[in-house]
Amino acid sequence: MHIHKYERFWIYLSFVVIAFFIASVVYGFVALDLKVVGDNETVDPQNLQDTPFNKPGVRRVENPDPAKYEVYVEALQFAFVPGTSTPITVPANTPITFHVTSADVLHGFEVVGTNLNTMAIPGQVATFTTVFPEPTTYGIVCNEYCGPAHHVMEGKLTVVPKSEFNENYLVQ
Amino acid sequence: MTFLQRYPKAAKVAKANFIVAFIALAIGGLFGFLQALHRTNVFRGFINSGQYYTVLTGHGVLLAIIFTTFFIAGLFVWGVTRSLEREPENLTFTWTWFWLMVVGLTMAAIAILGGLVPGSSIRAAVLYTFYPPLQAHPLFYIGLALVIIGSWMAGADWFRSYLKWRKNHPSERIPLLTFMALFTMLMWYVCTIGVALEVVVLLIPWSLGWVTDIEPLLPRTLFWYFGHAVVYFWLLPAYYVWYAILPKFSGGRLFSDSMTRIVFIIFLILSTPVGFHHQYADAGISLGFKFYAMATTLLLLLPSLMTMFTVIAGMEHGARQRGGKGYLAWIGKLPWDNPPFVGCALAGIMFAAGGFSGMINASMNINIMIHNTLWVPGHFHLTVGTAVALTFMAVSYWLIPQLTGKKLKHKTMALVQPYAWFLGMTLMSNAMHRAGLAGIPRRTAEPEYTGFDFHAVFGSIGEMKWQIAIGGTILTISLVMFLWVIVATWWKGERSEQPVDESIPTPLSGKEHTPAVLDNIKLWLGLAILLVILAYTFPLWDMVKDGLFSPGIGPRPS
Numbered sequence: 001m002h003i004h005k006y007e008r009f010w011i012y013l014s015f016v017v018i019a020f021f022i023a024s025v026v027y028g029f030v031a032l033d034l035k036v037v038g039d040n041e042t043v044d045p046q047n048l049q050d051t052p053f054n055k056p057g058v059r060r061v062e063n064p065d066p067a068k069y070e071v072y073v074e075a076l077q078f079a080f081v082p083g084t085s086t087p088i089t090v091p092a093n094t095p096i097t098f099h100v101t102s103a104d105v106l107h108g109f110e111v112v113g114t115n116l117n118t119m120a121i122p123g124q125v126a127t128f129t130t131v132f133p134e135p136t137t138y139g140i141v142c143n144e145y146c147g148p149a150h151h152v153m154e155g156k157l158t159v160v161p162k163s164e165f166n167e168n169y170l171v172q
Numbered sequence: 173m174t175f176l177q178r179y180p181k182a183a184k185v186a187k188a189n190f191i192v193a194f195i196a197l198a199i200g201g202l203f204g205f206l207q208a209l210h211r212t213n214v215f216r217g218f219i220n221s222g223q224y225y226t227v228l229t230g231h232g233v234l235l236a237i238i239f240t241t242f243f244i245a246g247l248f249v250w251g252v253t254r255s256l257e258r259e260p261e262n263l264t265f266t267w268t269w270f271w272l273m274v275v276g277l278t279m280a281a282i283a284i285l286g287g288l289v290p291g292s293s294i295r296a297a298v299l300y301t302f303y304p305p306l307q308a309h310p311l312f313y314i315g316l317a318l319v320i321i322g323s324w325m326a327g328a329d330w331f332r333s334y335l336k337w338r339k340n341h342p343s344e345r346i347p348l349l350t351f352m353a354l355f356t357m358l359m360w361y362v363c364t365i366g367v368a369l370e371v372v373v374l375l376i377p378w379s380l381g382w383v384t385d386i387e388p389l390l391p392r393t394l395f396w397y398f399g400h401a402v403v404y405f406w407l408l409p410a411y412y413v414w415y416a417i418l419p420k421f422s423g424g425r426l427f428s429d430s431m432t433r434i435v436f437i438i439f440l441i442l443s444t445p446v447g448f449h450h451q452y453a454d455a456g457i458s459l460g461f462k463f464y465a466m467a468t469t470l471l472l473l474l475p476s477l478m479t480m481f482t483v484i485a486g487m488e489h490g491a492r493q494r495g496g497k498g499y500l501a502w503i504g505k506l507p508w509d510n511p512p513f514v515g516c517a518l519a520g521i522m523f524a525a526g527g528f529s530g531m532i533n534a535s536m537n538i539n540i541m542i543h544n545t546l547w548v549p550g551h552f553h554l555t556v557g558t559a560v561a562l563t564f565m566a567v568s569y570w571l572i573p574q575l576t577g578k579k580l581k582h583k584t585m586a587l588v589q590p591y592a593w594f595l596g597m598t599l600m601s602n603a604m605h606r607a608g609l610a611g612i613p614r615r616t617a618e619p620e621y622t623g624f625d626f627h628a629v630f631g632s633i634g635e636m637k638w639q640i641a642i643g644g645t646i647l648t649i650s651l652v653m654f655l656w657v658i659v660a661t662w663w664k665g666e667r668s669e670q671p672v673d674e675s676i677p678t679p680l681s682g683k684e685h686t687p688a689v690l691d692n693i694k695l696w697l698g699l700a701i702l703l704v705i706l707a708y709t710f711p712l713w714d715m716v717k718d719g720l721f722s723p724g725i726g727p728r729p730s
Contacts, residue, residue, distance in 0.1 A: 007431065011477075014473065014477040015474070028538070036540055037453065039456060110613065113610075113627065122305065122388050123388065123389065124454070148221075151620075
């Protein structure tokens with residue numbers, strides 16, 4: 001087969017570019033800990049009361065030192081629990097693990113201005129861990145169409161200094 | 173002899189398909205205009221926020237499914253007939269698939285438009301992706317299934333022509349215009365199996381109430397098994413035009429026959445196992461399969477980069493034939509006053525930009541920054557919304573005269589139209605990309621929230637809104653110009669023995685240099701199926717082993 005020399009060069013160059021892209025994703029994954037959600041546990045979406053989502057909110061992980069927290073968030077038409085009526089409040093500079101699921105249809109869970117962005121799928125639990133570097137307030141939006149009032153579905157996430165975080169912010 | 177004189181029956185079939193395509197384009201485009209005004213809060217008097225989602229569903233389905241499928245059917249009827257030199261084998265069969273698709277599209281359209289009638293129980297505001305548990309009226313799913321079955325029959329029609337031709341030409345190479353059509357359809361068969369299973373096995377029984385609960389992840393996964401390959405189903409016919417016809421518009425010849433075939437083979441092999449790259453943000457799919465999808469997606473850059481080379485080389489050859497000189501000065505010698513050329517060339521430039529944002533989308537952990545934000549529609553309005561749609565419009569300026577036997581009317585308007593599209597899309601798409609970087613979500617009627625503001629990374633949020641609204645308006649004007657030219661040509665164009673020059677020159681490196689293995693349909697189809705099996709067996713098994721409909725949840729009205 002006849003391949004023009006410029007075209008041959010262009011094809012080699014294309015492979016280099018492709019390899020560079022794959023390498024940069026792998027580098028982000030391994031060296032910078034930039035991950036995406038994977039295959040986590042499943043729940044019965046019609047019986048969330050029998051799961052940790054029966055009391056959504058912030059919990060302290062038992063016995064780790066220094067302290068770690070996890071947040072159970074339930075998305076439903078058209079609110080985040082917690083998030084919409086009460087903000088999710090977490091301490092700065094502390095590992096926070098989110099567990100997000102949906103009670104009815106597909107939703108999105110996007111913390112605006114960050115790379116926390118996941119689907120909330122009934123039956124599936126999206127789990128990911130992050131550290132918020134400094135105290136601030138973020139907006140949360142549902143970024144997957146979820147029904148006629150999708151555009152009003154929003155919430156808040158408040159990051160407070162570690163020293164100000166106390167038991168009152170935890171789910172009882 | 174012109175195409176119309178030699179193949180009047182095929183011309184009629186192609187014209188019927190184009191008429192449906194252009195009606196869908198007109199309505200879908202109008203819906204896009206309403207959205208651009210509503211979302212940006214420039215004008216909200218036409219529709220309310222609930223109706224926005226019905227209009228958005230109509231925009232997606234009419235443009236991405238109906239306009240594309242019918243246009244592609246018309247284009248391939250033309251190309252297969254012309255290159256095999258055969259009328260359709262059995263016109264009853266041909267018209268059956270056409271009318272089956274029309275019935276299907278009518279059912280789906282009734283279900284969608286019902287949502288604009290207050291109090292109607294017939295609704296389908298489920299968007300183009302129709303993710304359950306949001307439920308549409310059964311007409312919507314049944315209609316879409318009929319469109320897909322019709323498209324399968326259309327493909328069978330072309331394969332039948334090919335096999336008949338093969339009997340009389342046992343040792344000839346498959347003509348390029350047929351080769352590209354057949355490989356596009358092979359890919360279409362491989363990928364539509366997913367959505368057909370989703371709709372027929374899961375969604376139709378569920379929407380009819382035969383089963384109550386649905387497991388959301390399985391249909392979503394089957395949708396995306398189809399949902400990325402479908403973009404290549406739109407794109408490959410644009411490549412069809414860029415490879416086979418654009419060099420002629422430039423005054424040159426196709427660079428290489430064998431490279432063209434290789435590109436289509438790579439698309440057949442790699443288009444479907446990439447679907448998980450639409451599910452990077454989904455729980456329930458393991459990282460290994462997401463990685464596999466990412467690698468295959470990025471490998472798909474190769475055929476697109478090869479296309480870039482070949483298309484530009486073909487144009488450069490044309491420009492040099494026209495007296496072009498220098499490293500870049502030849503660009504000025506291209507026929508920038510010829511509507512079909514201008515449309516295809518501008519579409520190609522926009523596709524390069526869309527390709528760059530697509531690389532971001534493909535790169536798993538970088539994708540999370542823009543997942544489900546306005547960046548994503550910004551991206552695909554460059555690819556399907558310009559590379560495909562503008563190419564289809566441009567080639568129509570050359571095809572419609574061939575099929576109707578009438579000269580193109582309003583040539584100045586036809587020339588301004590692609591430039592206007594390019595300008596409108598530049599405004600709209602750059603703003604959508606940047607809005608996505610600020611975190612503004614897609615698919616949202618009124619992206620205005622009470623508890624927080626979006627902060628632009630580049631520019632300002634207000635300026636982006638205006639660029640989207642103005643860009644959308646210019647696109648609408650461009651669309652009206654296109655339809656005006658086509659309707660005027662069809663209706664009042666001057667009859668002519670030879671309304672356009674139909675000839676297509678042979679490639680610079682022709683099929684005598686093309687290895688025979690490239691025409692081995694079974695080999696490449698087998699390889700494509702193997703890669704799909706590797707990508708999907710385990711994840712799908714994981715989802716269905718506890719039952720097709722569990723862990724299930726009940727339907728919600730759309």
